Amino acid sequence: MREYSVPVLVDVPLSANCADVVFERGERQPDAVVISRKVGGAWTPVTAARFRDDVAGVAKGLIDAGVEPGDRVALMSRTRYEWTVADYAIWAAGGVGVPIYETSAPDQVHWILTDSGAKVVIVESEGHEQIVRQAMEDEADKPAVWCIDAGGLGELTARGADVPGETLGERRVARGGHDLATLIYTSGTTGRPKGCRLTHDNLVFTARNVARGSLEALFEVEGRAALLFLPLAHSLARLIEIVLIETGTVLAHTPNMKNVAPDLQEFKPTFLLGVPRVFEKVYNGAEQKAAAGGALKSKIFHGAVGAAVAWSRAESSGGAGLGLRLRRAVYDKLVYAKLRAATGGRLSAAVSGGSALGERLGHFFRGAGIEVFEGYGLTETSAPTAVNIPGANKIGTVGKPFPGVTLAVADDGEVLVKGRHVFDGYWNNPEATAEAIDADGWFHTGDLGTLDAEGYLRITGRKKEIIVTAGGKNVAPAPMEDRIRAHPLVSQAMVIGDDRPFIAALVTLDPEAVEQWKQANGKAGLSLTDLCTDPEVLAAVQKAVDDANILVSHAEQVKKFVILDTDFTEESGHLTPSLKVKRNLVLRDFAKEIDAVYG
Template sequence: MTIAANMPPQTVVDGHSINADLTKGPYFFDGADTLVKLFRARCQELGAKVAHREKDYGIWLSYSWTDFYEHARLIGLGLVALGLKRGEVVSILSEDNREWVYADLGTQSVGGIVSGVYTTDSATQLKYLINDSDSRFLLVENDEQLDKYLSIKNEVPGLARVIVFDREGLHGFSDEKVIFLDDLYRIGRDFLKENPQRFEEEIARSQPKETAILVYTSGTTGPPKGAMISHGNIMCSIAGSLLTLPVKDTEEQVCFLPLCHILERLITVFIPIGLKSTVNFAESPETVFDNLREVSPHVFTAVPRVWEKVYSRVAIMAGEATPLGRWAYRQAIAAGMKRGEYLEEKKAVPLGVAASYAFWDFVVLNNMRRMLGLDRLRRGTTGAAPISPDLLRWYRAIGVTLLEGYGMTESSGVISLNLIEDAKTGTVGKVVPGGEMRIAPDGEILYRGGNVFQGYWNKPDKTAETIAEGGWLRTGDLGRIDNQGFLTITGRAKDIIITAGGKNITPAEIENRLKFSPYISDAVVIGDKRKFLSALVMIDQENVEKFAQDRRVPFSDFRSLCAASEVRDLIAGVVAETNRDFARVEQIKDFRLIDVLLTAEDEELTATMKLKRSFVEKKHKKLIDEMYG
């Protein structure tokens, strides 16, 4: 371990050295104070060990830590040869793959700042992000993403070059600013011959206070803002992950959420560099369930919508089983739920309950987990949006440990988290080691810690609005902390509904209860300044289509499916069942189905599939007005 002059007292956890006091920086992890220094040390240490796996023509191929370092070095030096200077921004527009990560670490290693762009962003959004971040280079995955650049080419004058990962469909293509990844590798290789130590020298120059990445907010409250996250922020997050999200160097992960998002960046890039785990890249978000079965990861992180989809699939499959199969499933879930009640209350599980669960686990649940690709899962985590406590209990019943956490872009990832050994269903856990959390008089959650971002790129006024006096991060979320230190999120401050009768209602809990149904993928509760609550509902296309086909309900497309009276009655039943758990003033009195399939390309959804409430209410105003006469 390197001993630096400014290294604070260290402690050893699971073979890794970290700051003994995580409330103070600079933050060191195994002797490194920046991500790129840690990256270099890991690649030297692990060499031929597998760092990444990726499918090519249906076959999983392995790539070592040496491959990681060599490719990152060629990309970094290639960009330097083309004119990249320290502190300049490089944007990446690609689905998750190893080239994304190579470009990420290669750019950071030579002092560049990496900004990820969602592949679902339009050309207009790409133009905004390139110009707002002052990007000098743009790396794109393929011809589809290149087309976006070509359509705005004359409106992004600051770009020096565009580099394309995949040549397919572009043979014979020529543009004075566009080159291909193998061209960049060649340029980097030539530069390396003339400057054999340059890459290592640039890594050595890195400082904790330097901005490492820009992560743009989802833009639910205005134009996206680039959050500046430093090497120090990242190192603090890696150190905290050792204590909260530990991963063994023998364990496998699956990456499928966009790497632009801070949660996936933390899980797929930062933590594996720190803790030496192996990352498997899913072929696409659409194939993630197949890839899960192929890999059977030990740890897996997903947004609530994915965990909801897994539950929906099982619920529908159970409904299609034989009478004996349906009976066995109900008995197995009942045994799991009974056991879960004791676990949730931190009580010893009675021998009879444990024996019943063990039997049904052997007969039903173990096979179910294997079918889902969750048979080796030691820990599942969920974040980025609220999840139903009932869904967490269902996963516990089938033998899957699913832990909810809370964080935001501006906290470089995690603020609070439930742990395997210290969890409380319905909360988002306790504050991470080294962090501080408090509730403001108006109910807003405030957070302070070494992972709080540096501010917004070129927006000091927005930074001042977000970081309060004393370095407290204003989260914009409302919550409460119980006497054990567990945080419960009650809603977003801007989402509070004040009815015409003056009743304050936070819609998140109602919406989560509705989404627990396998027939509802999302819901937005309406009622601000109105006499009663209503809801706009998005049905789950796959499950509702199956419902309709089984009952011979005629439909020709998604719109006609939503218009079917049987489907409306189905959702009415879900709403009525949900209402039973809420006070009269909190009950849904009417609803309408959104009869258009939404994707991340639509303005109503963010790239991480969160509904933009204001857009939904504006676009579907006619439906809302119908409910209120």
């Protein structure tokens, strides 16, 4: 078994809790701007003192409403200022936050609320409130519900007006590192989601060691600011929220993905958190825009891509020569500067997690002046476990463990983890906890990977997703799926072949990209069903499959594919809220199409 450890950089005291920083900075730097909030279409600064007072007001209201130390308080909302206020207010009141994705169905909401025993639910909209009430209508013990859009946080603040400040202070300081901070329910690609028990120490230790260690350079930039648009119910977005608050980085929220592009240009962040699909869409959008501008613009764009990738690869192995540096400088004026301007002009770094970004995209963005640092982790590890760092970004890997973490790769290739960031088990599920954490204290991630001599981790697949063909060949689908999905026309790809004679793939088309492609290729009248068998579309997808097949041996290559006339989405039930494919449901719902592939 191969191991690699990085020593602890910030030894967080066990008395620390997540809410400390809000009250300490509110007292020490009351006029410092810590959040920027969009009000009436304009970005409005929120000072440390104002944020502290908003948090304290809601916390007092929760105390008056009967929330006791350790009580669970659920939070169902899009990413917005009020989420962050409520999140910290729950901690300040001594409660345990239970995030729920705002897209969750009543059955999912019912499971999380009943399994966690939530006493209170804070929802964003009246629609969310109806979902909660529908989910809990047959339960005798119903949680109290406050709705943000209906003035719920204001009502809580008014309700807590008579709660003494001393009472709030006692509640807040009574919670320490060993106390439960949050229950985050896993996405549940199979079976019921499990509640991950994360303590204050898990979160604060992780946030401070990531901020002062691995990514310190990103949070020392003058005028540092970050735009969060991923759901804060996701463990990575939630941890980044804590990092931003801990470091005093100005935090802004975008609740609607459609607003990301204009908000980037208006807010002008220096730092961004995304998932690979976001960066894929940025690249694909730029490529399609160039193609729509004619042959010359398309040629310039692809020349710029080639120069960016070549420059980045050269920088990883000793530095680019004069000729390549000059080519990159020319393309910077023609292409890269426009791409950076579309992000507000100040963005130079981003972090990507959730799945693999792919080396080509990683090199392209670095060559274009926006370096994307890939990381890796799970909800069970307080989100991050490893991350690439400024000045030592090995593209294609997910980086080294952050300070205080030990990584190992077992003899069967499974990635194992130790450290203070690892959760202490699943809520109400000792059997699952015993399966995940062995007698020696190693957390078994279920992911497959390799560790190089410098401690960089490369994820090669998911243990439970290994496909075994009828011929006995073991195939890891993830790397091939990531490569196919990188094509501009492709939305999702799922490699299949369990107990079958060869490997195949199900492919879906990206609705936005398809519309642009139809206009550019004179096929505006074709339906999505028509496109699934269109020779030009089939040829384009075949090229994506051919690119993926280069990665693997002949026996592992995709021999056939079928384009489905529908996409995998969260609404269809085929994607989790963190955009992972629910393989078992796809296999069930598209059994007819799969049988036809092998027919």
